[in-house]
Amino acid sequence: MSETLNREGLLKAYRIMRTIREFEERVHTDFATGEIPGFVHLYAGEEASATGVCMHLTGADYIASTHRGHGHCIAKGVDPVGMMAEIWGKATGTCKGKGGSMHIADLSVGMLGANGIVGGGGPLICGTALAAKIRGTKDVGVCFFGDGASNQGTIFEAMNLAAVWKLPAIFVAENNGYAEATSSKYSVPCEHIADRAPAFGMPGVIVDGFDFFAVHKAAGEAIKRAREGGGPTLLEVKLSRYYGHFEGDQQTYRAPGEVQTLRETKDCLMQFRRRVTADGEITDAQLDAIDGEVKTLIDDSVVRAKADPKPAPAELLTDVYVSY
Amino acid sequence: MARKITYQQAINEALDQEMARDPRVIIMGEDNAGGAGAPGEEDAWGGVLGVTKGLFHKYPGRVLDTPISESGYVGAAVGAACNGLRPVAELMFVDFIGVCFDQIYNQAAKFRYMFGGKAETPVVIRAMYGAGFRAAAQHSQCLYNMFTHIPGLKVVVPSNPYDAKGLLIQAIRDNDPVIFLEHKVLYTMEGEVPEESYTVPFGEANVAREGDDVTIVAFGRMVNQALTAAAALQKQGIHCEVIDPRTTSPLDEDTILESVEKTGRLVIVDESTPRCSMASDIAGIVAQKAFGALKAPIEQVTAPHVPVPFSDALEDLYVPSPARIEAAVTRVKEYR
Ligand SMILES: Cc1ncc(C[n+]2csc(CCOP(=O)(O)OP(=O)(O)O)c2C)c(N)n1
Numbered sequence: 022m023s024e025t026l027n028r029e030g031l032l033k034a035y036r037i038m039r040t041i042r043e044f045e046e047r048v049h050t051d052f053a054t055g056e057i058p059g060f061v062h063l064y065a066g067e068e069a070s071a072t073g074v075c076m077h078l079t080g081a082d083y084i085a086s087t088h089r090g091h092g093h094c095i096a097k098g099v100d101p102v103g104m105m106a107e108i109w110g111k112a113t114g115t116c117k118g119k120g121g122s123m124h125i126a127d128l129s130v131g132m133l134g135a136n137g138i139v140g141g142g143g144p145l146i147c148g149t150a151l152a153a154k155i156r157g158t159k160d161v162g163v164c165f166f167g168d169g170a171s172n173q174g175t176i177f178e179a180m181n182l183a184a185v186w187k188l189p190a191i192f193v194a195e196n197n198g199y200a201e202a203t204s205s206k207y208s209v210p211c212e213h214i215a216d217r218a219p220a221f222g223m224p225g226v227i228v229d230g231f232d233f234f235a236v237h238k239a240a241g242e243a244i245k246r247a248r249e250g251g252g253p254t255l256l257e258v259k260l261s262r263y264y265g266h267f268e269g270d271q272q273t274y275r276a277p278g279e280v281q282t283l284r285e286t287k288d289c290l291m292q293f294r295r296r297v298t299a300d301g302e303i304t305d306a307q308l309d310a311i312d313g314e315v316k317t318l319i320d321d322s323v324v325r326a327k328a329d330p331k332p333a334p335a336e337l338l339t340d341v342y343v344s345y
Numbered sequence: 346m347a348r349k350i351t352y353q354q355a356i357n358e359a360l361d362q363e364m365a366r367d368p369r370v371i372i373m374g375e376d377n378a379g380g381a382g383a384p385g386e387e388d389a390w391g392g393v394l395g396v397t398k399g400l401f402h403k404y405p406g407r408v409l410d411t412p413i414s415e416s417g418y419v420g421a422a423v424g425a426a427c428n429g430l431r432p433v434a435e436l437m438f439v440d441f442i443g444v445c446f447d448q449i450y451n452q453a454a455k456f457r458y459m460f461g462g463k464a465e466t467p468v469v470i471r472a473m474y475g476a477g478f479r480a481a482a483q484h485s486q487c488l489y490n491m492f493t494h495i496p497g498l499k500v501v502v503p504s505n506p507y508d509a510k511g512l513l514i515q516a517i518r519d520n521d522p523v524i525f526l527e528h529k530v531l532y533t534m535e536g537e538v539p540e541e542s543y544t545v546p547f548g549e550a551n552v553a554r555e556g557d558d559v560t561i562v563a564f565g566r567m568v569n570q571a572l573t574a575a576a577a578l579q580k581q582g583i584h585c586e587v588i589d590p591r592t593t594s595p596l597d598e599d600t601i602l603e604s605v606e607k608t609g610r611l612v613i614v615d616e617s618t619p620r621c622s623m624a625s626d627i628a629g630i631v632a633q634k635a636f637g638a639l640k641a642p643i644e645q646v647t648a649p650h651v652p653v654p655f656s657d658a659l660e661d662l663y664v665p666s667p668a669r670i671e672a673a674v675t676r677v678k679e680y681r
């Protein structure tokens with residue numbers, strides 16, 4: 022099964038992945054009714070990446086996320102109820118309804134924010150890693166970014182800086198094959214994003230992002246190396262997004278049946294279930310029970326989000342500065 | 346022959362006609378076509394909101410999709426302009442200026458002066474701006490004032506489909522770097538637009554409505570908010586003159602000053618945050634050059650000094666509304 026995860030750990034990982042999936046599918050459904058405002062980018066299909074990485078992290082480790090941030094948030098321990106309210110623009114949201122889907126953040130659990138600026142997180146994670154290094158803790162910083170973002174100057178600069186300063190930073194390139202409607206086959210001229218790692222003098226690792234166990238293992242090694250002073254790693258996770266770039270995207274650039282085939286053959290939740298139930302240590306019934314609990318949680322989060330108040334007008338002018 | 350098309354179609358048509366007329370015109374940006382390297386449809390997007398749709402097939406090799414490398418491709422557009430092309434680079438959301446500003450403000454904007462008048466950099470940077478899409482703090486800003494601040498850049502803020510087409514054609518033919526800013530809420534606005542090619546000159550304001558009582562100067566989407574307010578005020582017997590400068594750099598000071606000489610009362614409507622804004626800029630110009638004509642303090646109706654909020658409840662308060670414009674006009678009208 023897994024070398025490092027006991028039964029409890031496996032059930033936890035499953036619960037996180039299932040929570041992300043349920044959350045995203047629910048947002049997808051509700052967005053279609055026109056009730057959810059703004060731009061929403063869903064993480065469904067990519068759950069094994071956020072979960073496989075974040076299972077190794079403590080509350081003192083930081084992550085920086087992307088516009089497709091819901092999965093990273095949930096995996097890092099942000100409360101899904103507050104997240105749902107945030108997406109609905111409510112005062113009870115994680116960011117009081119001021120940030121929305123693209124800006125969910127919870128610094129109290131080491132979640133430095135989803136990000137509306139592609140590549141925005143790389144330098145920030147160098148900073149959290151630098152702080153950990155200077156303070157002499159064993160904490161790490163993880164920057165999640167996409168194949169599209171891998172071409173952004175900030176990401177190149179951040180990887181170089183992390184290598185130069187030997188920072189406890191992990192760069193997780195989530196290669197889902199597309200940046201908006203552009204294939205990574207076009208925008209990334211080398212074969213793999215991880216091929217760029219040696220140019221920065223850091224290890225580059227490629228992992229199957231549908232396989233939780235593969236991600237968990239590879240991330241564990243990179244994070245351990247970083248905690249022990251071994252410097253940064255570039256981890257490329259190959260995966261796919263199940264929905265459009267954003268909700269409303271017609272996805273005519275994709276091959277017909279592309280997503281359906283992946284869902285049927287490689288889905289991370291399906292593979293996980295098959296693997297952990299194979300030796301009988303975990304039963305289908307246990308996993309089904311988690312499915313039910315997660316569904317209740319997400320249903321409840323939507324009921325609450327709908328009923329919650331919008332931010333009061335006075336909120337428009339607050340929170341710009343600490344003092345002014 | 347004029348017919349009704351949208352602001353978005355007007356922009357597409359301007360690009361189309363200029364690409365047909367001048368082989369030196371190329372366009373580039375993220376998903377300006379879409380589908381590059383992908384198994385499905387080519388020109389799948391035609392821009393994130395479809396503004397450049399159809400040009401990819403019509404002008405082979407002249408619609409370039411870019412990696413997400415704004416500093417790289419915006420700078421490349423600047424360099425190509427130095428070497429004989431007339432590139433139109435699209436920045437998608439103007440908020441992304443942060444990752445590529447150097448190539449614009451230290452490079453393109455400064456060449457002509459720094460090089461002793463020898464350089465010409467005929468590049469256009471298109472970007473959408475403005476609040477109203479519930480797109481939150483990093484996708485909703487109104488930054489024309491930032492570009493206006495920089496000598497060497499021309500800055501265009503069309504408020505309607507007719508101006509959008511004529512100003513974009515002018516921008517492409519202009520020999521200086523031009524920042525062309527499209528308000529995302531206006532993309533669906535319809536208006537009469539001639540089918541044939543035409544230009545709207547820079548630095549010439551449009552008097553969108555004539556009146557004797559109060560001058561309203563407004564930019565971009567705010568012109569339409571001001572016209573809505575002016576129509577309501579008319580019913581109360583207050584006659585507003587609404588001036589749309591159309592370009593913030595160059596700025597048609599004369600039209601503004603002449604109007605203030607006539608009305609003696611000025612309201613400026615600006616979607617930007619108030620500090621170092623077009624509103625404060627114009628207030629300064631009028632206070633200096635038409636002080637004697639003023640019968641009331643100048644009113645500035647702007648966004649508050651805060652980032653753009655996500656929740657509709659807050660965003661609707663953020664954007665200057667016709668009601669706030671009416672209130673400001675009433676205050677300056679009643680001032681003695
Ligand atoms: C600096 C910047 N440029 C462009 C965009 C517009 N944009 C948002 S997401 C995106 C594609 C990102 O692709 P990728 O990094 O592969 O992440 P994915 O969406 O696949 O998760 C683009 C171009 C942006 N938000 N910020």
Ligand SMILES: [Mg+2]
Nearest residue numbers: 167168199200
């Ligand atoms: Mg991608």
